[in-house]
Amino acid sequence: MQKEILIAGFGGQGVLFAGQVLAYAAMDTGKIVTWIPSYGPEMRGGTANCTVVIADEEIGSPLVKNPPLVIALNLPSFDKYEELLAPGGTLIVNQSMVDRGAKRDDIRAVFVPCNEIAEEIGDRKLMNMVAVGALLTALPELSLKDVEKALEAHLPERHKHLLPKNYEALKRGFEAAQKVPA
Amino acid sequence: MQKEILIAGFGGQGVLFAGQVLAYAAMDTGKIVTWIPSYGPEMRGGTANCTVVIADEEIGSPLVKNPPLVIALNLPSFDKYEELLAPGGTLIVNQSMVDRGAKRDDIRAVFVPCNEIAEEIGDRKLMNMVAVGALLTALPELSLKDVEKALEAHLPERHKHLLPKNYEALKRGFEAAQKVPA
Amino acid sequence: MPAKGWIEVSDTYCKGCELCISACPQGVMELDMSRLTPRGYHPAHTFKDGCTGCAICALVCPDAAITVYREITKAVPATA
Amino acid sequence: MPAKGWIEVSDTYCKGCELCISACPQGVMELDMSRLTPRGYHPAHTFKDGCTGCAICALVCPDAAITVYREITKAVPATA
Amino acid sequence: MPKEMWKGNEAIAEAAVRAGLEAYFGYPITPQTEILEYLSKRMPELGRAFVQAESELGAINMVYGAACTGVRVMSSSSSPGVSLMMEGLSYIAGTEVPAVLVNVMRGGPGLGNIAPAQSDYNQAVHGGGHGDYPRIVLAPSSVQEAIDLMVLSFDLAEKYRMICMVILDGSVGQIMEPAEMPEMKPIVRKDFEWATNGAVGRERRILSSIYIDPPAEEVTNFRLAKRWQEVQADEVRYKEYYLDDAEFVVVGFGTAGRVALSAVRAARAEGIKVGLLRPVTVSPYPYQVIDQLAGRVSAFLVTEMNMGQMLEDVRLAVRGRVPVEFYGRTGGVVPFPDEILNEIRRVAAGRLSAEADPRVSWLTRMASVK
Amino acid sequence: MPKEMWKGNEAIAEAAVRAGLEAYFGYPITPQTEILEYLSKRMPELGRAFVQAESELGAINMVYGAACTGVRVMSSSSSPGVSLMMEGLSYIAGTEVPAVLVNVMRGGPGLGNIAPAQSDYNQAVHGGGHGDYPRIVLAPSSVQEAIDLMVLSFDLAEKYRMICMVILDGSVGQIMEPAEMPEMKPIVRKDFEWATNGAVGRERRILSSIYIDPPAEEVTNFRLAKRWQEVQADEVRYKEYYLDDAEFVVVGFGTAGRVALSAVRAARAEGIKVGLLRPVTVSPYPYQVIDQLAGRVSAFLVTEMNMGQMLEDVRLAVRGRVPVEFYGRTGGVVPFPDEILNEIRRVAAGRLSAEADPRVSWLTRMASVK
Amino acid sequence: MTAPENLVYDRPEAFTETPTHYCPGCTHGVAHRLIAEVLEEMDLIPKTIGVAPVGCSVFAYNYFDTDFVEAPHGRAPAMATGIKRVLPDRIVFTYQGDGDLASIGMGEIVHAAARGENITVIFINNANYGMTGGQMAPTTLPGMKTTSSPNGRDVETQGYPIRMAEMLSTLDGVGYCVRRSLHDPKNIRLAKKAIRTAFETQARGLGFSMVELLSTCPTNWGMKPVEALKFVEEKMVPFFPLGDYKVAAGVAQVKV
Amino acid sequence: MTAPENLVYDRPEAFTETPTHYCPGCTHGVAHRLIAEVLEEMDLIPKTIGVAPVGCSVFAYNYFDTDFVEAPHGRAPAMATGIKRVLPDRIVFTYQGDGDLASIGMGEIVHAAARGENITVIFINNANYGMTGGQMAPTTLPGMKTTSSPNGRDVETQGYPIRMAEMLSTLDGVGYCVRRSLHDPKNIRLAKKAIRTAFETQARGLGFSMVELLSTCPTNWGMKPVEALKFVEEKMVPFFPLGDYKVAAGVAQVKV
Ligand SMILES: Cc1ncc(C[n+]2csc(CCOP(=O)(O)OP(=O)(O)O)c2C)c(N)n1
Ligand SMILES: Cc1ncc(C[n+]2csc(CCOP(=O)(O)OP(=O)(O)O)c2C)c(N)n1
Ligand code: SF4
Ligand code: SF4
Ligand code: SF4
Numbered sequence A, B: 001m002q003k004e005i006l007i008a009g010f011g012g013q014g015v016l017f018a019g020q021v022l023a024y025a026a027m028d029t030g031k032i033v034t035w036i037p038s039y040g041p042e043m044r045g046g047t048a049n050c051t052v053v054i055a056d057e058e059i060g061s062p063l064v065k066n067p068p069l070v071i072a073l074n075l076p077s078f079d080k081y082e083e084l085l086a087p088g089g090t091l092i093v094n095q096s097m098v099d100r101g102a103k104r105d106d107i108r109a110v111f112v113p114c115n116e117i118a119e120e121i122g123d124r125k126l127m128n129m130v131a132v133g134a135l136l137t138a139l140p141e142l143s144l145k146d147v148e149k150a151l152e153a154h155l156p157e158r159h160k161h162l163l164p165k166n167y168e169a170l171k172r173g174f175e176a177a178q179k180v181p182a
Numbered sequence C, D: 001m002p003a004k005g006w007i008e009v010s011d012t013y014c015k016g017c018e019l020c021i022s023a024c025p026q027g028v029m030e031l032d033m034s035r036l037t038p039r040g041y042h043p044a045h046t047f048k049d050g051c052t053g054c055a056i057c058a059l060v061c062p063d064a065a066i067t068v069y070r071e072i073t074k075a076v077p078a079t080a
Numbered sequence E, F: 001m002p003k004e005m006w007k008g009n010e011a012i013a014e015a016a017v018r019a020g021l022e023a024y025f026g027y028p029i030t031p032q033t034e035i036l037e038y039l040s041k042r043m044p045e046l047g048r049a050f051v052q053a054e055s056e057l058g059a060i061n062m063v064y065g066a067a068c069t070g071v072r073v074m075s076s077s078s079s080p081g082v083s084l085m086m087e088g089l090s091y092i093a094g095t096e097v098p099a100v101l102v103n104v105m106r107g108g109p110g111l112g113n114i115a116p117a118q119s120d121y122n123q124a125v126h127g128g129g130h131g132d133y134p135r136i137v138l139a140p141s142s143v144q145e146a147i148d149l150m151v152l153s154f155d156l157a158e159k160y161r162m163i164c165m166v167i168l169d170g171s172v173g174q175i176m177e178p179a180e181m182p183e184m185k186p187i188v189r190k191d192f193e194w195a196t197n198g199a200v201g202r203e204r205r206i207l208s209s210i211y212i213d214p215p216a217e218e219v220t221n222f223r224l225a226k227r228w229q230e231v232q233a234d235e236v237r238y239k240e241y242y243l244d245d246a247e248f249v250v251v252g253f254g255t256a257g258r259v260a261l262s263a264v265r266a267a268r269a270e271g272i273k274v275g276l277l278r279p280v281t282v283s284p285y286p287y288q289v290i291d292q293l294a295g296r297v298s299a300f301l302v303t304e305m306n307m308g309q310m311l312e313d314v315r316l317a318v319r320g321r322v323p324v325e326f327y328g329r330t331g332g333v334v335p336f337p338d339e340i341l342n343e344i345r346r347v348a349a350g351r352l353s354a355e356a357d358p359r360v361s362w363l364t365r366m367a368s369v370k
Numbered sequence G, H: 001m002t003a004p005e006n007l008v009y010d011r012p013e014a015f016t017e018t019p020t021h022y023c024p025g026c027t028h029g030v031a032h033r034l035i036a037e038v039l040e041e042m043d044l045i046p047k048t049i050g051v052a053p054v055g056c057s058v059f060a061y062n063y064f065d066t067d068f069v070e071a072p073h074g075r076a077p078a079m080a081t082g083i084k085r086v087l088p089d090r091i092v093f094t095y096q097g098d099g100d101l102a103s104i105g106m107g108e109i110v111h112a113a114a115r116g117e118n119i120t121v122i123f124i125n126n127a128n129y130g131m132t133g134g135q136m137a138p139t140t141l142p143g144m145k146t147t148s149s150p151n152g153r154d155v156e157t158q159g160y161p162i163r164m165a166e167m168l169s170t171l172d173g174v175g176y177c178v179r180r181s182l183h184d185p186k187n188i189r190l191a192k193k194a195i196r197t198a199f200e201t202q203a204r205g206l207g208f209s210m211v212e213l214l215s216t217c218p219t220n221w222g223m224k225p226v227e228a229l230k231f232v233e234e235k236m237v238p239f240f241p242l243g244d245y246k247v248a249a250g251v252a253q254v255k256v
């Protein structure tokens, strides 16, 4: 088994942390995993992305050209990775920040209004967790519980009080994605 | 034809210049020549030597292990190069600064009291030229005249007035060497 | 009575850093939260009258985003 | 009357630089032109009486070649 | 110890600490700055020496000084910074004191960029500072390997009184993987018979790289060469994948080797009998294993994140017996498995380049890529 | 012009002046200091720029600056000093500006000594600074050749917008030989389309080695590689001696090559059919001629004043077809013709070393020498 | 109504169209603007060759409409020396950060100053290494937290800040050496005057000129741009006193 | 008659038997002797680690009976830092010439001083590069002829001499920084006091200490040793004024 997940968005949208949560969950459930960020020029700003590879044997390349699983948190990422997504792959799109539908029909695009959902929960920062929750519908290797456990185990103490809301964000995202017709 | 000459002595005995005079003479008489000094550690003092190679075709190594012609201006040089001299070679020894005769019998050792002769001429510095003169008895490729011409042509202007004494030193050295039984 | 002036803030250059706003002696500037520049910043603008064209905003702007005008024609060298 | 002293100049270290000679307040030192050290220098020595053991020669010697003695026993710290 | 998630650069720093690092001297440069930042906090905590030097030149000479006392010391930098250390490295090598240097390589030449690259291979393995001197060079491809090799680097440097470099490309420095840290080693100061740590109750010692008398310098060079022969005999390390029945072999180190592994697996899935050799020590280089392989396989495909540097070492080992092909990406570009898979297919199909120098046909192929 | 007696270092300096050198930046170091001292007098006389820099680091970056304006500029140093220039060289290469650097090599590693050596070959030809970059390296063996190659170096550097290094061992710098100087070239400032000399009446220009976007850096590396292929095609230079009927071949550059010539002549006198190949450009390296020779001769004997560096290039060209033997002296020791003659006799007698790496048997032979 | 005669201030000609990559509110931009204004006022644009450092201002060459080169980290003064020595009639300036100039480039700056190289140096002192993410610089204040002095700069082990303007002023080759700040309009005006004087010094061949500018790094200081200006005023100025540290006789004549 | 009680002065214990390689009359030897005397008087011989430079004093390690290392040209302060940081209870000193310290080693010395490294630096200012045959140094006097300033140092193109003691004294990390001379008995005594104070500064952990010593190079100056001393007195002292440039409060207490 090997699954590659690419998460992309603006810096500040919690792209890297979203990937790390998945990586921790994979590690804690005894899988082999890699997490690698795109590290930009020696200066500020711009878009960020990271790739998470989950497998049950030694992982070769931590990067893939055509990932089967993608989370696009903003329009530029949607534009870029819709093209690169592997045929038959799943693309979780943050509906709140894109104004168009999918162009390809050989992929499964799941539109989730992550910002809105996060704001409903009361913490706009959690939109990345909403997206992660949505992704889990396409990643049987990790359950909601696995990710919740990972958050609990690895969230820095000072953020522990945010756990309930994180759980909710994951759940809401998961449900929202399930509702979307396959 | 190729002849190698090694000249050795204390720094200050005019070792390097003696070699250069021979090199200039060789050049001016249309021969191919190399002159190479021993350049010591980045500090002062000690002994100096240089090797002159005269030939009529492209010269390979500018250094030889067993030179056929050597001028030893002091005892340490005599000790060292008597051993290294090629069998049948000629060793011009500055008698004024050595207190022993030759050990080997398969070489021709020519003892010339260079300091005394130079002092007779009235310039102790010229002892190196006396030795060069002596060497010429074993170097048919260069005549006294050749060397005199070279001195005339290449001695810096400010030293030109010393030419006559230089000529005399060469001549006296040459004669002294001739007197020595072969 | 003070001179009357006005400014233009370039959407290309403004990064919404607010330095001009805090420097404006007349307190007539603020960020325009109603719009984003192409590069994703809320640009500065004058939200009320009172700009004298003193050009202090331009003097402190790190991005040379502000052009300053004045009604009276004799241009005072602002930054020399 | 001045103290009486004497020096020993080491042949191993002396390089005949003459610094001690020019520094000696009593002018009792000179190079010994009659001999060469193993390393080929004319060493310094006292050529007449008058050394007071002031140790100034030792103080200026770059090669720590001079040992200084004095008849009176109480050693004056020469170089402190 | 249980596995924890570690970022490459921080894992390297912590592994060095656990291995008994007593002093770190460095200067910030992307993509290795996390090593320095991590140690700026960690070393003082433990009462060990940390200095952000004025430059890489300062850093390597602080390392040189500390190394002369016999403690475990290191520096880390990235390509341009490492270039500034070449004189110092040559002195350290000539003085025969142990020191560890990490180079998290970035795109070059010049200022280039900060993306992952492997284009300092020749500098680390062959050229570098002036004069002849052996140096051990380790090339990890994962966080766990980086940890293990960091610990090893200090042991090897000490054992052979040699420079031990650890070269990794930016992505090994930035990647996060679960990995196991070694136990914390207590600091035990070995009083090496050569260390200049103050002549208390013993003869004084001198450490220098001067041999003003050429024959003495030659003897030194021979001594180093002899020691290098021991290293070559005992310290070669590499990893083999699917070599038993391989008809041809891909060779790559670090990230390029890792990416190749994915490609090799994909090729195997297509029924192509290809194997992978991933050198772990690039100096000493696994010449022998390649020499043996050259006896039985039909071709080699060397893949690197540079213009073809390790390639020459493979060619030296193969000695023309079978074709050696090359595929590289450079300037900070990391190849995807598909690219290497395509090359594997090409070689499997027997479309080999004619020229003596495989770079020539590679460059033409790359041109058509653009 | 008539021949005059020139000392190697001074000849190099004067040749550079005649070739149109407009600026020299350097720092004293034996055995190259005469170049700096000569130019400290000569350049101001001619109203040209001379600066004794604060260090080799300063010097190479002054060269970098002046090179960006398109004038002919050089520096010179010796081994440790050259090691300090590695970052600068990599920047110059990455910026594609022409510059000339002379390395009068001395015994190493470290401070070593000041006697003649060839142990910076790998640094100059293969490793050196970080990143991939081609550089032209010329290796004169006599004063006349040093003069001719100095002049050539500026032309090549300019033509290919590349670093051109001239590497010689201390004895070529110190030797005196009759030699002919070229005419004094008048200074003509070419306004190169890339030179940053002030945007008067033209678009402004930028010179830098940054390509923050990896694909752009890769394109740059490919551009440099393409240019290097031209250099390889057009600029290889070497000298052949007695090769026509040679049964085996000695290969050596610089002084080692010239000492080998004496040995080869002596061997010929003994009836041994041996020839000599003396590479004049060591980068680009004459791979092709060696490749061809390997087809018809029975062995190669590589002789260097180092531990066996160019040796690898010969082995790459020979590709195992015939044995490649090695004989070196190092650390500042210059071999005498007799030593090489003995090696020639050994090879002629067919006593060849078994090992893949000829250094192994050489080291054993040297041990018995001591 | 917006006729040219109404124009009070416009973006300087010496700037290209390119927006800078600097973080919002970073006063690197102000320093750039002042240089651009001075080059324009002195009509030096075509005569000028700039030398960019390694640092946040590594891309400075994108913003000035003059020839530009980019130096290795710290070596800008050496490159500038190389250029000025072969093109003495050109105006050559370096733009350097405090890591670049005061740390790795210490040797080059001191010797360029000692040689009295006829170049102009604009020195941006923002008390840290911006580009690499906010490590300690030689100018980092005692006790100041950075990513490589996580517990605040401990002068006992990490040393004391270096006051470059004061130090370089001890050198005979220096014609003009001052420190200014960019934290408010008044100081920005004074900074511009100083930059003008520095270029005048070079134009008149009066030796080495340097203007040290106290500047902000909101991003790595973790402050809003406006707070960062306060930090400069309240924390940096007291430690790095503003003033003229050396004004050679000839330069004193220069009226700007 | 030569009983110990008669002994007024003897070769210091801290010296080895080896005669130095210095030219006759070179005051490098005097500097060595003073250091040896101080190490002996302070009983520091076993505790001390010396750092030799590249320069005529490259072989200094042959003469002192202490541990010694030999640094790359100019980098002695960095090596000393590396040693002192791991062996804080040891006494670490560098011995450097003016080419080594003031030219190529400028960055290292300034930063060692700025960091207040607790090391001692003995700085030999002989106005030229001795070992390599007398080239110009940063300390070469204006108009002075050297092999790389054959027409005499032209300050316009070759720059001005650097006064290191003055310059380093501007740094907060410096505990003790003075200039002395070796040209006559009185000054030699003062030099020794200063060297003693410098080592006391280190022993007490009072920060960076440096003693700059005006020294001769008879060989490359082309003078007799005695003339060379005159040159120091008449030409060098006026340009490099002797004196205490920085004596930190703590150091002022030290009585030697
Ligand atoms: C030789 C070398 N060392 C280190 C670096 C990494 N580096 C890039 S910028 C920089 C420091 C920049 O700080 P500063 O000079 O203060 O400028 P700022 O970014 O603060 O404006 C460093 C260390 C490099 N590029 N080259
Ligand atoms: C990197 C490097 N550059 C240059 C040299 C050559 N070199 C040896 S000593 C020296 C200068 C010595 O002068 P100084 O430091 O004044 O000491 P002195 O000999 O006068 O006592 C130089 C340039 C070197 N060994 N290494
Ligand atoms: S100062 Fe300039 S960039 Fe900042 S908000 Fe005002 S106009 Fe925009
Ligand atoms: S000072 Fe010392 S070395 Fe010089 S002459 Fe006197 S005793 Fe000899
Ligand atoms: S990091 Fe700091 S210095 Fe760099 S641009 Fe941003 S604010 Fe300015």
Ligand code: SF4
Pocket: B044, H021, H022, H023, H026, H027, H028, H056, H126, H130, H131, H216, H217, H218, H219, H220
């Ligand atoms: S060259 Fe000068 S400094 Fe060096 S030992 Fe001789 S006199 Fe002393």
